[in-house]
Amino acid sequence: xxxxxxxxxxxxxxxxxxxxxxxxxxxxxxxxxxxxxxxxxxxx
Amino acid sequence: xxxxxxxxxxxxxxxxxxxxxxxxxxxxxxxxxxxxxxxxxxxxxxxxxxxxxxxxxxxxxxxxxxxxxxxxxxxxxxxxxxxxxxxxxxxxxxxxxxxxxxxxxxxxxxxxxxxxxxxxxxxxxxxxxxxxxxxxxxxxxxxxxxxxxxxxxxxxxxxxxxxxxxxxxxxxxxxxxxxxxxxxxxxxxxxxxxxxxxxxxxxxxxxxxxxxxxxxxxxxxxxxxxxxxxxxxxxxxxxxxxxxxxxxxxxxxxxxxxxxxxxx
Numbered sequence: 029x030x031x032x033x034x035x036x037x038x039x040x041x042x043x044x045x046x047x048x049x050x051x052x053x054x055x056x057x058x059x060x061x062x063x064x065x066x067x068x069x070x071x072x
Numbered sequence: 073x074x075x076x077x078x079x080x081x082x083x084x085x086x087x088x089x090x091x092x093x094x095x096x097x098x099x100x101x102x103x104x105x106x107x108x109x110x111x112x113x114x115x116x117x118x119x120x121x122x123x124x125x126x127x128x129x130x131x132x133x134x135x136x137x138x139x140x141x142x143x144x145x146x147x148x149x150x151x152x153x154x155x156x157x158x159x160x161x162x163x164x165x166x167x168x169x170x171x172x173x174x175x176x177x178x179x180x181x182x183x184x185x186x187x188x189x190x191x192x193x194x195x196x197x198x199x200x201x202x203x204x205x206x207x208x209x210x211x212x213x214x215x216x217x218x219x220x221x222x223x224x225x226x227x228x229x230x231x232x233x234x235x236x237x238x239x240x241x242x243x244x245x246x247x248x249x250x251x252x253x254x255x256x257x258x259x260x261x262x263x264x265x266x267x268x269x270x271x272x273x274x275x276x277x278x279x280x281x282x283x284x285x286x287x288x289x290x291x292x293x294x295x296x297x298x299x300x301x302x303x304x305x306x307x308x309x310x311x312x313x314x315x316x317x318x319x320x321x322x323x324x325x326x327x328x329x330x331x332x333x334x335x336x
Contacts, residue, residue, distance in 0.1 A: 029303040030271055031288055031312040033332035034281035038320070041278050046318035050268040050286055053331070056310040059265040061106060065286070068275050069318060 043069050107264045108139040108257075110293035115252045117144055118168030121161060121176065125149030129157060129248035130255035131222060137263065141166045141201040144255075147217055147248055156181045157217045160192040166200035179217070189218045197226060210260075221245040221296075226260060232305050234260045238287050239296035240270045246296035257293035262301065267291045268312065269298040276316075284314055284332060303335045 035048065046069050052060035113134070120128075125148045135141040143166050147157040160177040161170040179190035194213040202208040213226035223245075225235035236258050237246030249255045269287040276282040289300035312332040320326055 029288065029301050029305060030285045030336050031306070031332040032283055032285040032334045032336065033311075033314075033330060035276065035284035035314055035316055035330045036281045036328065037276045037278045037316065037318070038326070038328065039279040040320045041326075042319045042321050042323070043278065044319075046276070046316060048270075048273075048284065049315045049317060050332075051313050052266060052288070052306075053309075053311045053313055056306070058262070058306075058310075060288075061265040061267050063268040063291075064317075065268060065270050065274075067270070067273070067316075070275055070277050 037069055041069050043071055045069075106267060106291055107137070108134060108259060110257050113139065113142070113257060113293075115255065116168065117146075117170065117252055119171045120146065121171045123148045124151050124159070125154065125157070126152050127250055129222070129250060130252045131248040132252075132255050132257045133224075134257055134259050135166075135199050135261070136201060139257075139259065141199070142168070143200065144168070144170060144252075145215065145248070146170060147222070150178075156188050156190045158190050160215055162192075162194060162215075164194075164197070164200070187218060189216060191216045194226075221247045224258070224260070228261045232262065233302040234262065234289070234299055235302070236260070236289075236299035237292065237296055238269060238271070238298045238300055240274055241272055244296040246292070246294070246298075256297040258297050258299055259290035259292060260299050261290070262305075264290055266301075269300075284330070285336075286312055286314070286332065288312065306335070308333075 046067050048065045048067055049062050051062040129147040131145045133143040144163045146161040148159040150158055158179045158181050163170050164175050177192045179192045181190045192215045197210045197213040199208040211227045211230045216223045228234045239245050246256050266288050271285040273284045287300040314330045314332050316328045
């Protein structure tokens, strides 16, 4: 199962490693541990 | 999987912006560690049956709040010439001894589109360590071997699905290991605070929207050992918050928050 949606990378972002920190919405019935997911920003 | 070193680099205050909002300062902390210390999980197996194949494969399932209940799974073959791993030894009572009665499962071998697979049907699985007067029972437990991966699924407490093993792309989906010491550890179920894993989303292009996809579930001991819920688990009003933490071209730390509300 996947949750998905658009993540916009601003035009002023430097290329290279970045992080997407994920957690469940505040009203979710289930708790979550924020998780840092490593990503690579590339040139547009 | 936590990356303390990397996370520490992001502790300082961030410039936070929503897609429609102006930047604002916000302090962030690195995420906490996961609920289970995988490095501390014992890798001993108390007893193995006589194995017939040339190379058994090992995997380990953890149950319980801190992963205290260990259920070893060992894949074997009926003989050295078998074309598939078609025997599964599963430590149903978590006593570390896989020679117990009813702990050997014969799989159903199939071939489709040139690929051989073998599915083991365990079915009803009473979680070891739960009270005899009120046992936790998971249903429709199955394990599937293919040459490239090992998958599993069960209906947790007889209800919603929990399944694995997944990674950031199809090439990283988990398989078992040739040695217990390196066996991947899987954490089925819905008991722990959920964590996340990317799927085909590790590269983001600057200056545009990128479709970002994550699994929701439990991290395992290695990449490719993620266990996830299915697409009906969360209600439509429940979603994932994804905060992009990045540096701008002047090396200033910034973040942008998004909501992942779609499912598939």
